[in-house]
Amino acid sequence: MSDILKKIWATKHEEVAAARAAIPLHAIREAAEASAPARDFIGALRAKHASGLPGVIAEIKKASPSKGVIREQFDPPAIAADYAAHGAACLSVLTDRQYFQGEADYLKAARAACDLPALRKDFMVDEYQVFEARSWGADCILLIAAELSLPQMRDFEAIAQALGMAVLVEVHNGAELDLALQLATPLVGINNRNLRTFDVTLQTTLDLLSAIPSERIVVTESGILQPADVALMQQNSVHTFLVGEAFMRQPSPGKALESLFFR
Numbered sequence: 001m002s003d004i005l006k007k008i009w010a011t012k013h014e015e016v017a018a019a020r021a022a023i024p025l026h027a028i029r030e031a032a033e034a035s036a037p038a039r040d041f042i043g044a045l046r047a048k049h050a051s052g053l054p055g056v057i058a059e060i061k062k063a064s065p066s067k068g069v070i071r072e073q074f075d076p077p078a079i080a081a082d083y084a085a086h087g088a089a090c091l092s093v094l095t096d097r098q099y100f101q102g103e104a105d106y107l108k109a110a111r112a113a114c115d116l117p118a119l120r121k122d123f124m125v126d127e128y129q130v131f132e133a134r135s136w137g138a139d140c141i142l143l144i145a146a147e148l149s150l151p152q153m154r155d156f157e158a159i160a161q162a163l164g165m166a167v168l169v170e171v172h173n174g175a176e177l178d179l180a181l182q183l184a185t186p187l188v189g190i191n192n193r194n195l196r197t198f199d200v201t202l203q204t205t206l207d208l209l210s211a212i213p214s215e216r217i218v219v220t221e222s223g224i225l226q227p228a229d230v231a232l233m234q235q236n237s238v239h240t241f242l243v244g245e246a247f248m249r250q251p252s253p254g255k256a257l258e259s260l261f262f263r
């Protein structure tokens with residue numbers, strides 16, 4: 001695990017302890033189970049693919065450890081509606097406060113502003129957060145294989161799926177991919193960002209691709225910035241993208257999405 005992941009992981013355990021003290025597990029579970037049904041995250045991606053279009057998971061993030069503040073004027077529901085109007089398949093909303101300046105309310109407001117399914121983009125270290133995600137309206141959770149054991153990922157996946165949520169399992173190397181492929185989820189994210197050095201190279205996706213069975217949906221994550229990046233991925237049969245910074249730095253994130261993927 002990289003140093004930044006270790007720090008984030010420690011913070012998450014503290015946050016979960018505080019959240020459990022405020023709302024006990026049985027209560028957050030009841031809230032999750034009483035939530036309106038989840039939207040179909042995987043179905044939204046497959047629908048784009050069936051129309052011959054890329055599946056774009058459009059990210060809403062104010063800041064990150066590697067880039068600092070990315071977007072000063074930050075209005076999650078307006079950004080979500082803009083993404084929906086310009087062809088996004090799904091949303092990814094940062095809910096981590098300390099490192100990404102995210103909020104649970106951003107997820108709730110973004111999802112309420114459109115009909116797109118939404119990923120809670122956060123660092124899941126405890127089953128509590130899976131229930132919490134659904135209680136906030138999330139339709140998908142992220143599991144980072146660098147940070148979790150296989151039994152943990154299996155537990156969190158089972159809870160997410162019982163609640164009707166999808167799971168995006170994220171990997172950075174072959175060892176993590178071997179674990180990820182033991183989960184049931186079809187969504188396998190390859191993060192092009194090295195979380196130790198913060199270097200980004202699309203070669204990470206290209207290197208891992210051949211080990212992923214064709215029935216899985218490969219999501220290339222991080223560092224998709226220009227049409228040549230999209231073309232490179234498409235030439236290699238990758239049709240699902242998780243993109244944040246390239247959109248967040250533009251006045252209209254939705255128009256930026258359209259111009260990167262649909263022109």
Ligand SMILES: O=C(O)c1ccccc1NCC(=O)[C@H](O)[C@H](O)COP(=O)(O)O
Nearest residue numbers: 064065066067221222223224243244245
């Ligand atoms: O971006 C970081 O600095 C970072 C640091 C530690 C863990 C995760 C981090 N990024 C999260 C992401 O994976 C990206 O937000 C996502 O893939 C979108 O990337 P981009 O299009 O490059 O904004």
